[in-house]
Amino acid sequence: MNAVVEEHHDHDHKPTGIGRWLFSTNHKDIGSMYLWFAFTMFFIGGALALLIRAELFQPGMQIVEPEFFNQLTTLHGLIMVFGVIMPAFVGLANWQLPMMIGAPDMALPRMNNWSFWLLPAAFGLLLASLVMSIMGLGSAPNFGWTFYAPLSTTYGPDSTDYFIFSVHLMGISSVMGAINVIATIMNLRAPGMTYMKMPIFVWTWFITAYLLIAVMPVLAGVVTMMLTDRNFGTSFFDAAGGGDPVMFQHVFWFFGHPEVYIMILPAFGIVSSIVPTFSRKPLFGYSSMVYATASIAFLSFIVWAHHMFTVGMPVAGELFFMYSTMLIAIPTGVKVFNWISTMWRGALTFETPMLFAIAFIFLFTMGGFTGLMLCIAPADFQYHDTYFVVAHFHYVLVTGAAFSIMAAVYFWLPKWTGNMYDEKLGKLHFWLTCISANVLFFPMHFVGLAGMPRRIPDYALQFAEFNQIASVGAFVFGFSQLIFLYVVIKCVRGGEKATDKVWEGAHGLEFDLPSPAPFHSYTTPPVVK
Amino acid sequence: MRAVTRPLGLVCLLLASSPTLAEYQLNLEPGVTITSQNAYDIHQIVMWICVVIGIVVYGVMTYSILTHTKARGHKPATFDDNLTVEILWTVIPVLILIGMAIPATSALLAMEDVSDSDMSIKVTGYQWKWHYDYVGEDVSFFSNMNTPMEQIKNLEAKGENYLLEVDNKIVVPVDQKIRFLFTSNDVIHAWWVPAFGVKKDAIPGYINESWARIDEPGIYRGQCAELCGANHGFMPIVVEAKSEEDYLAWLGEKKTAQAAAAESGNKVWTMDELMAHGETAYNTSCAACHQVGGEGLPNVFPGIKGSAIATGDVAKHIDVVVNGVAGTGMQAFGAQLNDADLAAIITYERNAWGNNAGDMVQPSEIKAAR
Structure with missing residues (x-):
């Protein structure tokens, strides 16, 4: 098998040099570019976060001006959401989906190329505004990643128009990526792979792609309304012109809440792939996992205003959004219970991917608990816009989504490169990351409950101690990621050869392929029983 | 849970020797x-x-x-x-x-039941201060943070209520159902006093409601909870709850003081009076953006020191301050300050920091320009 594939490999029309990447239509090369792009953005967004934490290390303004602080929080949020988590998941989808369903490549390879190459353009625009700000040529976006009108419209800096076009490009990129995922899954599955036989990662991405197609146009709509408000005299969000600033929030969160699940459903798929592998036991409740994912996706469209309890909705609206949000706890709980049941009475081993997956289950569940607390409207009036919320969504997005991405990279890296990564360094990376993430984010619950609002550059003295602890955690967390970078580079360059199966308990079509996987994954489709 | 709290517990142990342990509010x-x-x-x-x-x-x-x-x-x-x-x-x-x-x-x-309230206070958010209007009482005022810049810039020791202190706190009676009405003059703010459990967005074009019936007299502090621009972190709220009699006495004093301030717009001021009052009023209302030294913030807030407006035509200067500049962060201060304050601020801006325009503006000129 190996020899045949190698021979075939030589006959690939694989361009060399820069052209291989610029004009690539190969799912693996594009997947790698997505992942490296996300990794680069992770360090840029992380550097901004470290500046924020350095400023918040103690009360008083030490390092940056309040105006620049707002630019830091805004760009940190935008970069981490749109530049790290989303592209990393698309990169994983690109690498894994064709291999997992027994296809040679993605269904729409040229569109795949375009959807990647829009991203550097989008983030070039966004980061250009930061560079200009540092050079003293104007302010970068400074209205928070949620860019509420009228702060972002009437009162937005000139660079807001850069931001708007950047978001447009990201949206086009995401929608094309999603179309590609759906087309691939619907058309290129191996004979015999019915929908209910698809690997769970494929399922979660399938559902995520529908969410993307449903809500990215809504985001594009809201930034277009901003654009015309700012430049063409409309008043969608300007009360003085008969518009409605609260409508902005409704439209934004109609995008924003499904967006939250776009950033977590693929993570569920990853954890559902890793836990059975290292438990040496099949995934518990496969079909209930699928139904739970679909339920979460459906509910995500009818809960958006729980982000807006304080805007002054009618009480009936508040009750509706509180109840609908509470319902999400049920399918999410089912998932957690399923993972634990998968581990129950297995034969567990604790390689780095499994460690990250277990930490995901522990810590994502923490984020789930605080999410349940936040949905209780009368209590949310106290939590809203405090560090309690910051703690909540960092538990979900860092120790949730980002941990799942790290787990996925360790899990599939041997398949991608043909080499095992350095297990010792991987474990070191895990323990440093896991401990420091908790030192960083856990105290935020306390300062939030004690009354510290989010997005403030300076704070009252009673919040000082926990902020200091969080900042220490942040720096350990940030610098620990350099180990991750080193482990990945080391593994790409060489190392102990990986077997085709890679892991003792591995299942799935990608583990039937040789390691490293051939350039065109399955040129003849395997038959799934 | 154990995996979560263990590292935290370790750090807490490390810091347990710190004398400020009492500050760790957890809940x-x-x-x-x-x-x-x-x-x-x-x-x-x-x-x-x-x-x-x-x-x-x-x-x-x-x-x-x-x-x-x-x-x-x-x-x-x-x-x-x-x-x-x-x-x-x-x-x-x-x-x-x-x-x-x-x-x-x-x-x-x-x-959410705001019915049967005993009194109403209208709260308006501004970048970056609060305005309070005691509905039907003819008492209204702005409330600005008054933590000195030196403390924020770490040039002097921080006070006990660092960032949570204001020049004019609002005073309310205990045991009465107070209805708060919230709106905004510019961007969205949120008025939050944790001890009351009241957090409501102040949104331009909207009037939101909330209420509080305070059980105990005391001073309660809060902050703006919705990102509202550069000085979002510097617009605190201070509420003092007093007994009914003390509240009414305060209200009477406030009315007298406001009448006297309105009267001050009718007299002719000397240059020294204008400059002295102008410095105070400027530092309260203008320095958050244009800075105490008038230099502004490059590319964000223009400087006044040496600017064409502050050293040029007086009528243009008055227009900018009174009517604001559309499409920028420069608010129409005519709606916020009285004639005497505006005259003093403009005079101060024209003569401080080496601007030396030499002229002065009287409250009567502001009245004419409105």
């Missing part, structure tokens, strides 16, 4: 209104339910991690389905959620 405060107490109660209920669920879930998981390992030679089972437990762990959470929803609903209905 929500119950506050002094029925709304905040309801919020506290429901918070406690839901949090402890989550803790119990967490102990069970994490306990099972930890047990599995410790015992069902390959290292211990555990042979993996092969089951991958069990309808009974799946039904159980769907139905039990539903029941728990219903148990949470019942007290949450009654607390929410109570906090």
Whole structure:
């Protein structure tokens, strides 16, 4: 098998040099570019976060001006959401989906190329505004990643128009990526792979792609309304012109809440792939996992205003959004219970991917608990816009989504490169990351409950101690990621050869392929029983 | 939970020798209104339910991690389905959620019932200060943070209420149902006093409502809770709750003082008076953007020191300050300040920091320009 594939490999029309990447239509090369792009953005967004934490290390303004602080929080949020988590998941989808369903490549390879190459353009625009700000040529976006009108419209800096076009490009990129995922899954599955036989990662991405197609146009709509408000005299969000600033929030969160699940459903798929592998036991409740994912996706469209309890909705609206949000706890709980049941009475081993997956289950569940607390409207009036919320969504997005991405990279890296990564360094990376993430984010619950609002550059003295602890955690967390970078580079360059199966308990079509996987994954489709 | 708290506990132990240990507030405060107490109660209920669920879930998981390992030679089972437990762990959470929803609903209905209030205060958010209007009482004023810039820039020691102190606090009576009306003059702000459990967005073009009946006299502090621009972190709220008589006495004093301030617009001021009053008023109303030294913030807020407006035509200068500049952060201060304040500020801006225009502006000129 190996020899045949190698021979075939030589006959690939694989361009060399820069052209291989610029004009690539190969799912693996594009997947790698997505992942490296996300990794680069992770360090840029992380550097901004470290500046924020350095400023918040103690009360008083030490390092940056309040105006620049707002630019830091805004760009940190935008970069981490749109530049790290989303592209990393698309990169994983690109690498894994064709291999997992027994296809040679993605269904729409040229569109795949375009959807990647829009991203550097989008983030070039966004980061250009930061560079200009540092050079003293104007302010970068400074209205928070949620860019509420009228702060972002009437009162937005000139660079807001850069931001708007950047978001447009990201949206086009995401929608094309999603179309590609759906087309691939619907058309290129191996004979015999019915929908209910698809690997769970494929399922979660399938559902995520529908969410993307449903809500990215809504985001594009809201930034277009901003654009015309700012430049063409409309008043969608300007009360003085008969518009409605609260409508902005409704439209934004109609995008924003499904967006939250776009950033977590693929993570569920990853954890559902890793836990059975290292438990040496099949995934518990496969079909209930699928139904739970679909339920979460459906509910995500009818809960958006729980982000807006304080805007002054009618009480009936508040009750509706509180109840609908509470319902999400049920399918999410089912998932957690399923993972634990998968581990129950297995034969567990604790390689780095499994460690990250277990930490995901522990810590994502923490984020789930605080999410349940936040949905209780009368209590949310106290939590809203405090560090309690910051703690909540960092538990979900860092120790949730980002941990799942790290787990996925360790899990599939041997398949991608043909080499095992350095297990010792991987474990070191895990323990440093896991401990420091908790030192960083856990105290935020306390300062939030004690009354510290989010997005403030300076704070009252009673919040000082926990902020200091969080900042220490942040720096350990940030610098620990350099180990991750080193482990990945080391593994790409060489190392102990990986077997085709890679892991003792591995299942799935990608583990039937040789390691490293051939350039065109399955040129003849395997038959799934 | 253990995996979460262990590292934190370690750090806490390391810092336990610190003398400021008493500052570590871990939980929500119950506050002094029925709304905040309801919020506290429901918070406690839901949090402890989550803790119990967490102990069970994490306990099972930890047990599995410790015992069902390959290292211990555990042979993996092969089951991958069990309808009974799946039904159980769907139905039990539903029941728990219903148990949470019942007290949450009654607390929410109570906090949203603003009927039968005894008095109303209209709160307007501005970048970056609050304006309070005692409806029907002819008393209204701005409330600015008055923490000195030196403390923020670490040039002097920080005071006890660092960033949570204002020049004009609002005074309210205890044991009365106070209705707050919220709106904004520019961007969205949110008025939050944790001890009252009141957090409501102040939105341009909207009037939101909330209420509080304060149980105990005291001074209560809060902050703006919605990102509203550069100085979002510097627009605190201070409320003093007093007995009915003390409140009425304060209201009387405030009325007299406001009448006197209005009167000050009718007299002719000397240059020295204008400059002295101008410095104070400038530092309160203008320095947040244009800075105490008038230099502004490059590319964000223009400087006044040496600017064409402050050294050129007086009428243009008055127009900019009174009517604002459309499409920029420069507000129309004519709606916020009285004639004397505006005259003093403009005079000060024209003569401070080496601007030396030499002219002065009288309150009567402002009145004419309005």
